[in-house]
Amino acid sequence: MKKSRAAAGTAGRPGARAPHGGKAPQGQESWLYGDHAVLAALANPRRKLRRLVVTRAKFDAFDPDLQGHIQSLIAPEFFDKDALAALLPENAIHQGIALLPAPLAEPAIEDLPGAEETEPAVVAVLDQVTDPQNVGAILRSAAAFNVKALIVPDRHSPPVTGVLAKAASGALETVPVIRVGNLSRALDQLADRGYWRIGMDGKADKTLEQAAQGLQKVALILGSEGKGLRHLTAEKCDLLAKLPIGPQIESLNVSNAAAIAFYELDRPGRLTGKK
Incomplete structure (x- = not known):
C-alpha cells in the first residue's frame, strides 16, 4: 500500500442535515x-x-x-x-x-465504514465519467451488488437529473452519492479509512480477482468513457487491475465494466470476511 492505514430545475432549498458532517442539499431541484x-x-x-x-x-x-x-x-x-x-x-x-x-442531503466520506469496522466494504469512485445514463446505470449495478457509495468529483460529473435517475431505476434512493471538490484528497481520505484503492485499467498486469484477494475494504476507481483513468488518479491507486476480456474487443463501456467489477467483488469469499 502506498500509505499507512488506520487499523466512504429551480434552485435547491435547504433540507435535512446530512449525517456526520456531510453536505446539506446543494444541487438543483430536478423532475x-x-x-x-x-x-x-x-x-x-x-x-x-x-x-x-x-x-x-x-x-x-x-x-x-x-x-x-x-x-x-x-x-x-x-x-x-x-x-x-x-x-x-x-x-x-x-x-x-x-x-x-428536494435534493437529497449529501453524505461525506467520513460516513463510510472505517478501518475499525470488520465487515468488508466496497465503494466506487468515478474519475470524470460524464454521461448521465452511464452514471445512472452504474448506480443501478452498485445497488445490485452491495456497493456502499458512489463518489464523484463536483466538476466533470453530471448533475442528478431525471435522465440519471431514470437510468438508475430507483438506485438513487439507496446508494449514497458523495460529491467531492478534490478527487485526489478524497482518495487520500479513503486510504486513511482503510480502503485499498484499485484502479481499473485494461493494460494492468493483474485481474481484479487477483488484485482484490485478501483485501477487506476496496475503493474501485473507474475512468472516463473514452480516456480511462487520468494519470494523476492512476498514481494515487495502490493497485491497478483489469477484467479478463477476450482479445476480440479492446474495452467495455464503463457501466458494463462497473457491473462486472461490482459482481466480482461481491462474490462470497472474494474479500476478507465476505460470506
Missing part, C-alpha cells in the same frame, strides 16, 4: 420521471416532496393501497400526457408520472 424513479423516491423517507404530477389513467391503475399511501405523502396533481411532458426534458419517457423532490 424525476418514470415508474421506478418516482416510486422509489416516494418510498424514501429522507425525501422532501414538492410536487407529484400524474395522469388520471396512471393513478387509477395503481392498487388502492398504493393510491392511499401516495395521497398520505403528497396531493397528486392530475395532468394529461402532453401537459406533463411539457414540464420535462424533450422526449423524456415519463410513463405518465413525474415527481419534483
Whole structure:
C-alpha cells in the first residue's frame, strides 16, 4: 500500500442535515420521471416532496393501497400526457408520472465504514465519467451488488437529473452519492479509512480477482468513457487491475465494466470476511 492505514430545475432549498458532517442539499431541484424513479423516491423517507404530477389513467391503475399511501405523502396533481411532458426534458419517457423532490442531503466520506469496522466494504469512485445514463446505470449495478457509495468529483460529473435517475431505476434512493471538490484528497481520505484503492485499467498486469484477494475494504476507481483513468488518479491507486476480456474487443463501456467489477467483488469469499 502506498500509505499507512488506520487499523466512504429551480434552485435547491435547504433540507435535512446530512449525517456526520456531510453536505446539506446543494444541487438543483430536478423532475424525476418514470415508474421506478418516482416510486422509489416516494418510498424514501429522507425525501422532501414538492410536487407529484400524474395522469388520471396512471393513478387509477395503481392498487388502492398504493393510491392511499401516495395521497398520505403528497396531493397528486392530475395532468394529461402532453401537459406533463411539457414540464420535462424533450422526449423524456415519463410513463405518465413525474415527481419534483428536494435534493437529497449529501453524505461525506467520513460516513463510510472505517478501518475499525470488520465487515468488508466496497465503494466506487468515478474519475470524470460524464454521461448521465452511464452514471445512472452504474448506480443501478452498485445497488445490485452491495456497493456502499458512489463518489464523484463536483466538476466533470453530471448533475442528478431525471435522465440519471431514470437510468438508475430507483438506485438513487439507496446508494449514497458523495460529491467531492478534490478527487485526489478524497482518495487520500479513503486510504486513511482503510480502503485499498484499485484502479481499473485494461493494460494492468493483474485481474481484479487477483488484485482484490485478501483485501477487506476496496475503493474501485473507474475512468472516463473514452480516456480511462487520468494519470494523476492512476498514481494515487495502490493497485491497478483489469477484467479478463477476450482479445476480440479492446474495452467495455464503463457501466458494463462497473457491473462486472461490482459482481466480482461481491462474490462470497472474494474479500476478507465476505460470506
